[in-house]
Structure formats: C-alpha cells, structure tokens
Amino acid sequence: MDFQIIVDSFPKLLEGMALTIEITGLALIMGFALAVPLALLRLSPNPLVWPPVYAFVLFFRGTPLLVQIFLVYYGAGQFRPLLQEYGLWAYFREAYFCAVLTLTLNTAAYTTEIFRGAIQAVPHGEVEAARACGMSGWLLNRRIVLPKALRLALPAYSNEVVFLFQSTSLVSIITLMDLTGVARVIVARSFDVYEIYITAGLMYLAVTYGILGIFRQVEFRLSGHTRERPDGDATADPLKPFG
Amino acid sequence: MRKLSLAVAAVAAIGVLATSALAADMQKVRIGTEGAYPPFNYIDSDGKLVGFDIDIAKALCVAAKFDCEFVVQDWDGIIPGLIAKKYDAIIASMSITEERKEKVDFTGKYYSTPAKFVGAKSMKVDIPEGTDAGNKALAGKAIGVQRATIHENFLRDNFPDADIKVYATQDEANLDLANGRLDLVMADSMALKEGLLNTEDGKDFEFKGPDYNEPKWHGLGAGIAIRKGEDALRESLDKAIATIRADGTYQKINDKYFDFDVYGK
Numbered sequence: 001m002d003f004q005i006i007v008d009s010f011p012k013l014l015e016g017m018a019l020t021i022e023i024t025g026l027a028l029i030m031g032f033a034l035a036v037p038l039a040l041l042r043l044s045p046n047p048l049v050w051p052p053v054y055a056f057v058l059f060f061r062g063t064p065l066l067v068q069i070f071l072v073y074y075g076a077g078q079f080r081p082l083l084q085e086y087g088l089w090a091y092f093r094e095a096y097f098c099a100v101l102t103l104t105l106n107t108a109a110y111t112t113e114i115f116r117g118a119i120q121a122v123p124h125g126e127v128e129a130a131r132a133c134g135m136s137g138w139l140l141n142r143r144i145v146l147p148k149a150l151r152l153a154l155p156a157y158s159n160e161v162v163f164l165f166q167s168t169s170l171v172s173i174i175t176l177m178d179l180t181g182v183a184r185v186i187v188a189r190s191f192d193v194y195e196i197y198i199t200a201g202l203m204y205l206a207v208t209y210g211i212l213g214i215f216r217q218v219e220f221r222l223s224g225h226t227r228e229r230p231d232g233d234a235t236a237d238p239l240k241p242f243g
Numbered sequence: 244m245r246k247l248s249l250a251v252a253a254v255a256a257i258g259v260l261a262t263s264a265l266a267a268d269m270q271k272v273r274i275g276t277e278g279a280y281p282p283f284n285y286i287d288s289d290g291k292l293v294g295f296d297i298d299i300a301k302a303l304c305v306a307a308k309f310d311c312e313f314v315v316q317d318w319d320g321i322i323p324g325l326i327a328k329k330y331d332a333i334i335a336s337m338s339i340t341e342e343r344k345e346k347v348d349f350t351g352k353y354y355s356t357p358a359k360f361v362g363a364k365s366m367k368v369d370i371p372e373g374t375d376a377g378n379k380a381l382a383g384k385a386i387g388v389q390r391a392t393i394h395e396n397f398l399r400d401n402f403p404d405a406d407i408k409v410y411a412t413q414d415e416a417n418l419d420l421a422n423g424r425l426d427l428v429m430a431d432s433m434a435l436k437e438g439l440l441n442t443e444d445g446k447d448f449e450f451k452g453p454d455y456n457e458p459k460w461h462g463l464g465a466g467i468a469i470r471k472g473e474d475a476l477r478e479s480l481d482k483a484i485a486t487i488r489a490d491g492t493y494q495k496i497n498d499k500y501f502d503f504d505v506y507g508k
Contacts, residue, residue: 074415077422093424095408175387175408175419184319185409188391191346193323 002192006199009186013196016182017203023178024165026100031107031164038108039115040141053112060109065167068106073098073174099171107164114160118153119145151222158215162208169204179203269310272476274300275330278315279412282437282500283336286315295505298496299353299487300334303467306483306492317411319391322346325470332469332480336431338393338462347468350480355464355507357454358394359432360386361439363447366426370452374401377452381405387416387425394429397460413438420448427451433505464507 042053060068076083076092083089091097122145130144172181183200187193276284276296284296292313304311314330325333325347339349362368368384370377382404388395390409398407408425410416416428417439428435432454439445455461467480487493488506497505 074418074422077418077424080422093422095424173411175410181409184390185395188319189342189396191322191342 002195005186005190005192005195009182009196010199012182012186013179013200013203016177016179016200017207019176020165020168020178020180021207023096023100023103023168023171023176024161027103027107027164027168028161030100030104031111034104034108035111035115036146038112039119042112042116043119056105057109057112060106061113065102065106066170066173069099069102069170069174072102095171095174095176099168099174099176103164103168103171106167107160110160110163111157114153114156115149117156118149121152122148154215154219154222158212161211161215165208165211166204269308271312272304272309272332273312273314273330274304275314275316275321275324275333276300276335277318277321277412279318279414280336280434280438283434284334285438295354295496295500296334296336298499299493302487302492302496303334303480303483306486306490307479309479318389319411322468325468328470331473331476332467334467336434336465337468339464339466340393340396340460340462342396343462343468346471348471348473348477349466349468350477351484352464352466352507353484354505356431356433356505357456358397358429358461359435359454360427360429360451361420361435361445361448362427362451363420364449365447368426368451372453378402378404381427384426385424387419387428389413389416389430392430393460393462394431397455397457398429400460417444421445433501437500 038053038056041049042057044050072092073095076089076098080089080092083092126144126148127140130140135143168178169180171178172184175181177185179200183196187196190196276292278284278286278292280294280296282294284292284294287293292315297313300311300313303309314324316324316329318335321333321335321337322343324330333347336354337343337349339352343349360370368380370380378401381402383406385406385408386398386402387408387410388398390411395407395409398405408416408419410419413428413430413434416425416430419425420428420439421444428439432450435450440448440450469476469480487496493506
C-alpha cells in the first residue's frame, strides 16, 4: 500500500465527491417532484392517463442505466440539427445536463413505482373516514393519502436514494469528473489501483451511511405516534393493542 | 454404414490427438488487446478482431512458435489485467513510457508514429510549434482524448489551460468531435487518419498543428508489454520482432495497412 498517493490525491477525490453529491441531489429533487404527480396519474382509472405513465416507468425500469446514459448523450448527437432548431442543443451539448436529465428520469421512474405501491397501501379505512368527513379529490390526497403514503414509502425510498447515489458513478463514462471519474484519472496515471479505488469506495461508503442516518432520523421523527409513550402507557400505541 | 462412421470417428480422434500433441509442444501465450483502436486493433463488421496489431501479433506468434489466444480488454484496465494474469502480453499499440515501465516490462518498439490534433475544417485555429505557445492558443478549447493514454498525460502536462475531456475509447471521442461537443481530439496520427479522417464521418475534419513526438510522453514507440521479470518471454518476443522485420513479414503487414513505413526511424 502506498499511503502517500492517497494523501496526495485526497483533495482531488473530494472535488469529485462534491460533483457526485451535486448530481445526486439535483436528480433526487427533480425526480421526487416528478414522481409524486406521476404516481397519482399512474393510479388514475382513465385509460388515456395511466398507460403513458406506465410506459415511461416500464422503459426506465426495464433498461440498464448505462444504456440510458449512452442513449441520451450520444443519441442526442445524432439529432443535433433537430435539437438546434428548437434551441435545445446548447443543453444537450453539455455532459452535465445529459447526466442530470437521465438520472432524474431514471429515479423518477423507480420512485413513481415506490409511491404507487405506498398510495395503494394507505389503509382503506382512513380514506373512508376522510370521505365521511367530506373530503374528496385533491383535499383528500393532500391531507390524508399523500402524507400517509410518503411515510409508508420512506424505507423503500431511502434504498432508491442510495442506489441513485451509487449509480452516479456511471456519469464518468460521459466525461464528467465525479468521484469515479477523478479516481480513474489518477489510476490511469499512477496504476495504484487498490489504493485509489479503496479510498473512493470508502468515501462512497461514508456518504451512503450518512444518507441512511438521515433517513433513520426522518423515519423516527415521522413515527412518533406509533411508539410507546415515555410513561409506558402501552395502550396509547395503536399498533400494539395487546401491549 | 456403422463401420464407416466408426472409421471416421477413429480418424477424427487421431486428428485431435495429433493436434493436441502438437499444441502441447508450443508455449501457450494469451495476448491482451483493446479491439477499439482502428486500424491497429478493432472488431470488424463480422465481429472478428482485426488490424495491424493483430496481424503483427499473429506473425510474432508464428515466428516465436507460440500458441496464441487473444483476450479483449478495455484500455483503462489493460495494464491491471496483465498484472492480474488475465493475459501474458499486451499487443495493443501501447507506447513505451517511463511511467508504464514502473509497472510492466516492454519489448523494443514494433512501430512509432507522432501524435496530432484533429479539428473541423471550418474551425480556424493556429496551433504554434512548442507546447507553451500551444497551450496559450488552445486555452479553453474542449479537447477529447482517450483515458489512460500517453496523449492524456501529454495534454494534462502541456495544455493545462485547455478543457480536457477523457473518453473510454477513441471512437467515443471521435463521435463527440463529430457531434460538435469537442473542438479538437488528440491521438496517434495514424489512428486518427484511419479511424476518423479516412472514414465517412471524418470528411469535414483535418489535422491541426504540428507533429508531437516527445520521448518523455510519447515514449519510444509502441512495444509489447509483459509482466515484470518475465525475461524469457520478452527475449522471445524481441527475437520474433527481429525475425519478422528481417524476413519481410513485417513489410507485408505494413503495406496492407499503410502507404509509408510505420516502423519509423
């Protein structure tokens, strides 16, 4: 083991990690914003509404992310005249845009499926109770269904966040200098394969545990009503009726 | 009928025995190559591994009486793959450099050509001789280069003000040049000529600037890499290179691909 190379290249690896986190964050925020409405549309009984959403989810879950990245990045190049006509080439020219776009659509598809399942898992009784109180449509979704569904989706969604974070390592193949990209440049020069990839791997691991820690905190905060009261009154726990 | 098929089977069995006995006498050598660097080594439309490197490798195997087998490996893992014993020699247009010599041993060169830039014919760019002036002229230009090549190192050390983008294969860099994402690509001049300029996609592109052939980066030409300390294999390969140079085999392969002497000085 050559520890000097690890020390020397650490600042560069940190820069790469910054880009990795930035791309992950952007894709997550936009993917989430897409997934919530898409999940609701996916559950629409209207035959003009749900099939396109279903097709979108099927495509992005059914093809490898690597293929999707190649398709958006090199595929866009093939349609350059058309994209230029609509003024979109300025975006597609940038590897950064292509990477964030692909990852956003990919995570949106997976998250849509997670939310669809969670929405369907909202207990029927709670929906009926809300309807009995006169809530319907958007009000019902906003007050009852979505908050409950998001809470139910949290464990599965934290997995998706971790998967997405690790999937960003693929963007190095379209010239971006994320953590993997930086590591590959250093290895190409020094051939210190183990030292550099182990360091990069540990950095991914540390951030992954950070992400999981945040989700554990959020889950804990959102599940206060399901825990025993500090005074030990077990009957207050609706999920544990028999103490 | 049954007798006939028995006889056929017996003859076939003898044939198998004979060839395996023959093969047992020959040293088995696995050759790692990339398969994405035309015209030196690439996969043709039939899915076959072909090119100058491949023909040279086959000629060397005949000359050294090796039983050779090709292994295709992506470029940035090609030296780690050799060290990990996935194959015994790399014949993939690998330039002999000091940095690489720290990890692997090399035979003498089997060819040597300069590195050059390629850009669009419509793009006006004046790249002066000398890397300092060149760096100023190319500040901010997007230059594509294949990852883990001498050209990447040369660019990073001498053109630090350019926007250097690295690709897994030269094909991908060429594609992005054609797509207008890159202003220039840099690679071996022969690889660019055959792999880009002489193709349909390359008709709007041309060589830009001077030839680059700095021994510190571009090394001493392309050699065969083998694991450190395997001197017997290195000596056999060096002898085989001398043999095919002497008996005209090299010239024949040279003329099949190039209209000049690719061996260099």
